[in-house]
Amino acid sequence: MRNLQAGLKSPADLELMRKRLKEARGRRENYLAVCGDTGCTVWGSNTIKDSLQDCLKRKGFLEKVDIKFTGCLGLCESGPVIIVFPQEIFYQKVKEADIEEIIDKTVLKGEVVERLLYEDPTSGQKYIYASDIPFYKNQVRVLLGNNWINDPNSIEDYIAIDGYKALGRALTEMSPAEVVEEIKISHLRGRGGAGFPTGRKWEECYKASSDHKYIICNADEGDPGAFMDRSLLEGNPHAVLEGLIIGGYAVGASEGIIYIRAEYPTAVDKLSLAINNAEKLGLLGENIMGSGFNFYVSISIGAGAFVCGETSALVSSIEGKVGEPRQKPPHLVERGLWNKPTVVNNVETLANVPYIILNGAGEFCRTGTKESRGTKIFSLVGKVNNTGLVEVPLGITLREIIFEIGGGIKDGGKFKAVQTGGPSGGCLPEMFLDSPVDFEELKAAGSMMGSGGMIVMDEETCMIDVARYFLRFLKDESCGKCFSCREGISRMLEIADSIARGTGSLEELELLKELGSAVKDSSMCGLGQSSANPVLSTIRYFEDEYKDHILENKCPAGVCRELISFDIDSVFCNTCGACIKNCPASAVCEDKEGQPVIIQEACSKCGTCLETCKHGAVLKR
Amino acid sequence: MINMILNGLEISVEKGTTLLETANFYGIEIPTLCHDEGLSSYGACRLCLVEVGPPGRSWLVSSCTYPAREGLVVRTHTRRIARARRMLIELYLATCPSSKTIQDLACQFQVTAVRFRQRHDDCILCGLCVRMCDEQMQAKAIGLVDRGADRRVATPFDKKSEQCRLCGGCQYICPACQARCQGPQEENPICNACLNLAPPCLEEYEDAMCYMDPCVACELKGNN
Numbered sequence: 001m002r003n004l005q006a007g008l009k010s011p012a013d014l015e016l017m018r019k020r021l022k023e024a025r026g027r028r029e030n031y032l033a034v035c036g037d038t039g040c041t042v043w044g045s046n047t048i049k050d051s052l053q054d055c056l057k058r059k060g061f062l063e064k065v066d067i068k069f070t071g072c073l074g075l076c077e078s079g080p081v082i083i084v085f086p087q088e089i090f091y092q093k094v095k096e097a098d099i100e101e102i103i104d105k106t107v108l109k110g111e112v113v114e115r116l117l118y119e120d121p122t123s124g125q126k127y128i129y130a131s132d133i134p135f136y137k138n139q140v141r142v143l144l145g146n147n148w149i150n151d152p153n154s155i156e157d158y159i160a161i162d163g164y165k166a167l168g169r170a171l172t173e174m175s176p177a178e179v180v181e182e183i184k185i186s187h188l189r190g191r192g193g194a195g196f197p198t199g200r201k202w203e204e205c206y207k208a209s210s211d212h213k214y215i216i217c218n219a220d221e222g223d224p225g226a227f228m229d230r231s232l233l234e235g236n237p238h239a240v241l242e243g244l245i246i247g248g249y250a251v252g253a254s255e256g257i258i259y260i261r262a263e264y265p266t267a268v269d270k271l272s273l274a275i276n277n278a279e280k281l282g283l284l285g286e287n288i289m290g291s292g293f294n295f296y297v298s299i300s301i302g303a304g305a306f307v308c309g310e311t312s313a314l315v316s317s318i319e320g321k322v323g324e325p326r327q328k329p330p331h332l333v334e335r336g337l338w339n340k341p342t343v344v345n346n347v348e349t350l351a352n353v354p355y356i357i358l359n360g361a362g363e364f365c366r367t368g369t370k371e372s373r374g375t376k377i378f379s380l381v382g383k384v385n386n387t388g389l390v391e392v393p394l395g396i397t398l399r400e401i402i403f404e405i406g407g408g409i410k411d412g413g414k415f416k417a418v419q420t421g422g423p424s425g426g427c428l429p430e431m432f433l434d435s436p437v438d439f440e441e442l443k444a445a446g447s448m449m450g451s452g453g454m455i456v457m458d459e460e461t462c463m464i465d466v467a468r469y470f471l472r473f474l475k476d477e478s479c480g481k482c483f484s485c486r487e488g489i490s491r492m493l494e495i496a497d498s499i500a501r502g503t504g505s506l507e508e509l510e511l512l513k514e515l516g517s518a519v520k521d522s523s524m525c526g527l528g529q530s531s532a533n534p535v536l537s538t539i540r541y542f543e544d545e546y547k548d549h550i551l552e553n554k555c556p557a558g559v560c561r562e563l564i565s566f567d568i569d570s571v572f573c574n575t576c577g578a579c580i581k582n583c584p585a586s587a588v589c590e591d592k593e594g595q596p597v598i599i600q601e602a603c604s605k606c607g608t609c610l611e612t613c614k615h616g617a618v619l620k621r
Numbered sequence: 622m623i624n625m626i627l628n629g630l631e632i633s634v635e636k637g638t639t640l641l642e643t644a645n646f647y648g649i650e651i652p653t654l655c656h657d658e659g660l661s662s663y664g665a666c667r668l669c670l671v672e673v674g675p676p677g678r679s680w681l682v683s684s685c686t687y688p689a690r691e692g693l694v695v696r697t698h699t700r701r702i703a704r705a706r707r708m709l710i711e712l713y714l715a716t717c718p719s720s721k722t723i724q725d726l727a728c729q730f731q732v733t734a735v736r737f738r739q740r741h742d743d744c745i746l747c748g749l750c751v752r753m754c755d756e757q758m759q760a761k762a763i764g765l766v767d768r769g770a771d772r773r774v775a776t777p778f779d780k781k782s783e784q785c786r787l788c789g790g791c792q793y794i795c796p797a798c799q800a801r802c803q804g805p806q807e808e809n810p811i812c813n814a815c816l817n818l819a820p821p822c823l824e825e826y827e828d829a830m831c832y833m834d835p836c837v838a839c840e841l842k843g844n845n
Contacts, residue, residue: 305768322765327664327686480765480772482683483745484667484705487712490770491737511736518708521681521701522667 007282010290011168014159021160030107031066033083033148037231038266039076039388044096045069048080051099065107068157071147071235075135076388078118083130083148090130091116121385121407135386138405140367142375143351144391147235152270155277158238164283166357170246171291179250179357180206186361187373188353192218192309192346193424193450194526195372195439201343204333205251208341213253216337216344217244218314219260219267222306223422224473226453228377229347231389233260233267236351237274241297243350245284246357248295251343256297259314262304271299306423306477310525311344313479324479325525346451348377369395372438376449382419382456383410392437399433402456413458417541421450423470423477424530426537427463446537448530462559463542464549468496470534478527485528488519492535499546501562502553509546513539558620561605565621568596568609572617579609579618625693640684640695641669649697652706652726654713654796655747656685660756663748667709668726672696681705707732716742722796743797746772750791760784763791 008014034040034049049069056062073081078092084106091102091113098116105111117126118133127133130148151157158164170179184199205213217240221229233240244256260268275297278284286294300318307313308323315337317323336342352374356364365373372394378401381387385407392401398418402408409415417427420437426447435441439449457466471493480486495512498504516532516539523529539546548554555563568579568588579596580588587602588609598609610618622633627647634643639662644651654666664686671684673695681702684695696702710730713723715737723745727733748765751774755761762785766775776782 307768327683329688329690476769478769480746480767480769481663481748482665482667483712483747484709486746486770486772487716491712491715494738507736514704515708515712518705522670522705522709524664524667524683 007280008289009282011172014164014168014289018159018162018165021156025160029086030064031068031085032102032107033068033070033073033085035071035073035079035081036069036152037072037076037234038227039072040079040081043079043093045080047096048082048094048099051096052103055099055103059103061103061108068149068151069153070150071152072144072231072389073147074139074141074144074388074390075118075133075386077386085149088130089128090118090133092118135388135390135405135407138400139391140375140393141391142355142367143232143239143348144235144377144389146239147231150236152235152237153273155238155274155281158236162358163238163354164242166354167242167245167283168289170249170357171289171293174357176206176250176252179246182361183250183353183356186356186364187371188349188356188364189372189439190346191348191352191376191451193421193448195449198345198349201333201345202247202251204331205253205341205343208333210341212255212338212340213251214337214340214342215244215248215251215253215256216314216318216342217256217258217347217350218309218311218344219258219264219347220302220306220309220314221264221347221451222261222309222477223451223453224470225381225455226379226422226451228379228389228452230264230267232347232351232377233264234270237267237270238278239351239354240347241271241274241278241284243345243353244297245288245295246353247343247345247350249293251341253343254294254296256295257300257318257337258297259300259302259308259318261302261308268299268301275299305479306473307479307525307527310527312525314344315342322479324481325527327524348452367393369436369438371440376437376452378452378454380406380454380456382454383413383458383461384408384456385410394438395436397434397436398428401437401454402433406456409456409458413460415456416459416461417457417463417466419447419455419457419466419534420453421448421530421533422453423473424448424526424533425450425453426533427457427466427541428537429541431541446540447533460557460559462500462555462557463538463545464496464500464555465557465559467534467538468493468500471496471531474527474531478531482524482528484519484522485524485531488515488523488528489531491515492519492532496535499549500555500560502549502560504546504550506547506550509539509543509550564605565600566598566603566605566607566609567619567621568598569617569619570595572615574615574617576615578612578614582608582612584608623689623691625689625691625695627695628697634689636689638689640671640673640682640687640689643689643695644671644684644697651684651697652729653685654722654726654745655749657749657753657794660749660752662686663752666745666747668706670702670705672699672702703730706730711735712737713745716740717745717797719743720745720797744774745797746774747796748774749794749796750774753790753794754785758786758788758790760786760788762786 034045052067056065075081080094082091082094089106101113105113112128119126130136180202188198189195190198219229248256302308305323308317310325311332313323313325332342368374375391375393377391380390390405417429419427428445428447432445442449475489475493478485478489495508516536520529520532548556553563558564575594585602585604587599588596591597623636624633641651651669653669655663662685664683669684670681672679673682675694707730710726710732714727715735751763754763762782763774763776766773
């Protein structure tokens with residue numbers, strides 16, 4: 001194509017290219033989207049893609065049917081996932097053996113392979129089309145929707161779905177101040193956690209006078225169980241890149257940096273490719289599309305510190321210093337990277353920008369609540385049937401997310417709590433199921449929106465164990481600079497451990513509360529200030545459970561090892577010996593009658609006997 | 622000049638002054654452990670907390686790192702600060718009880734019990750020695766290593782440093798080892814032997830002996 005070599009000289013060139021790509025696409029509307037994100041890759045989608053290709057080649061249809069190895073399609077639980085277009089027939093848990101049938105029946109004849117269809121775990125109903133599945137039906141997939149139709153490695157694919165159109169519009173039809181104003185009107189708030197209005201952030205940087213400014217994309221996503229940013233970067237890197245360029249134009253930055261954690265090598269590869277391709281097309285670099293605006297993007301790879309997601313620590317890390325936060329002010333707009341005005345935006349925030357510029361702030365504002373507009377991606381994990389990535393309008397209730405989209409609690413369990421906001425967030429009990437999910441509501445409830453991790457817990461989860469898990473995480477990940485955070489977290493963990501061992505006292509519980517609020521008040525950065533949330537929120541809503549541990553030495557969920565014991569009920573036991581054979585601690589012996597008994601002193605409480613017993617004779621108390 | 626409100630008082634200070642310097646200038650004492658006039662601010666000990674912002678929407682910051690800003694409302698002696706500070710001192714006592722500086726702080730702020738499991742660390746990681754070595758001695762022989770609970774002061778790769786001239790600056794400035802009192806016995810985290818260091822004046826005299834408002838000692842006593 002002529003444009004590809006020469007680079008795009010103007011938005012008109014881009015439109016011409018888009019027209020051609022769309023025409024070419026129109027001729028090949030039959031295609032298969034194979035999910036290539038981590039979850040499905042682990043399930044084996046790589047080999048599925050290869051054998052699909054082989055099979056099509058054998059049958060001579062390679063020219064007519066496209067295979068797209070896409071980003072996350074959402075329903076990670078049922079991987080590998082394939083969607084057959086144009087009908088949008090959804091196949092889950094596809095194996096290599098099914099491929100021939102999929103091509104013969106579905107691709108060539110349009111028939112449905114019944115056994116590969118998604119089956120609702122609660123109602124048992126089968127669904128043919130992706131859009132009918134409750135998991136997708138109740139979502140608003142503004143950002144993730146493009147993953148279905150988009151090969152992340154192909155800039156042509158992105159351009160064909162109106163990619164970089166927003167950039168063209170911003171560069172030629174809008175002044176930087178107008179772009180900032182549009183984002184301000186949209187009420188877009190930072191998706192990384194704190195929810196600061198993006199428009200205001202940009203405005204401050206726009207107004208700052210300096211010869212050089214920076215815009216940084218924060219892709220240092222580290223919350224346990226959260227993978228929204230990774231999936232966005234791997235599924236649609238150009239959307240983030242386009243948002244970054246528009247942001248750079250709006251604030252007057254000539255350099256953009258994507259700070260990404262080293263644990264995301266695939267995302268780094270895809271981003272590098274995206275940057276290369278955009279540079280080749282003249283969408284990045286000098287005089288972008290003839291507008292006179294110069295913008296360069298580089299990638300900076302983190303070294304695995306959770307605290308570097310905090311903006312001032314992130315900037316230190318890019319400068320090559322130890323990733324430690326400093327107290328603000330001066331804010332990054334006054335003294336950022338290399339002491340120049342700097343804006344740091346989250347991946348998801350930037351991905352929203354092209355949508356807002358292209359469709360207008362009004363369109364964006366139509367979803368969401370008054371204070372929290374637009375959609376938010378959550379990674380729905382834990383004891384829920386449909387684990388995966390979900391994109392929902394803000395203001396949706398937790399019940400809708402967990403029970404309608406998530407398909408309810410796994411194995412028919414009972415809902416106990418949902419943890420939002422990662423290690424800095426809190427656990428919300430059943431009474432909050434019907435409250436809307438937005439920045440303010442979650443904060444008032446003692447949790448936070450965070451970057452979008454959502455861990456669902458059932459009755460078999462011990463809340464003290466949860467609090468201890470997050471405290472352990474934070475103890476390792478605190479930078480250790482300020483005393484209140486370093487020592488406070490260690491001591492909170494010490495007390496929580498003591499309670500979990502059954503050696504705690506009510507005085508210690510009070511001390512834990514007191515310490516928690518002191519750490520919250522006196523720490524320097526967001527990590528320390530929110531480190532007490534997992535403890536304080538679990539005490540707030542599950543104080544009885546703490547008291548059970550303290551007063552009755554009992555763990556109601558049967559999790560805390562020191563407080564549980566295993567026994568064998570001789571009525572159900574048929575002396576098969578499986579428990580004796582499998583016990584790793586050799587704690588199960590036969591008594592005189594040949595009846596297995598557990599020697600409590602030797603038992604390591606691992607629960608292997610419970611898992612191996614087929615007769616339900618092992619009891620956990 | 623920057624105009625701001627300090628404990629209800631309208632004041633003006635030069636640009637670039639920190640809140641700690643401002644408070645000290647106006648005769649208000651704020652305790653610190655990691656601050657020294659000759660070194661850069663670090664903000665690690667968190668003892669110099671002050672409350673900034675209008676009541677109801679205020680937050681706590683370390684005054685040694687916070688620059689004076691136009692129109693800022695600062696309070697240096699509030700219940701919230703006292704609570705947090707006492708908890709911090711209790712934590713310091715539970716970690717490093719053999720420092721006289723810390724024991725004195727405990728007396729001053731009337732921390733009379735430690736409810737945490739006692740540890741006997743030597744270092745509170747205030748970073749004074751590292752900054753002393755770097756900024757005053759120009760040696761950069763020591764630094765802070767590792768993160769979180771594993772953080773410690775060390776020479777690079779734990780090897781004997783050729784940069785170190787054995788000047789003793791680090792020892793001189795260390796609040797944990799410079800003024801090492803005999804300290805409490807192992808099983809007792811507090812000695813309280815220095816309680817007579819900071820007596821609230823009205824218990825001794827008919828008239829107040831200082832005209833500082835608010836008085837640190839009286840304020841804290843009122844909040845108990």
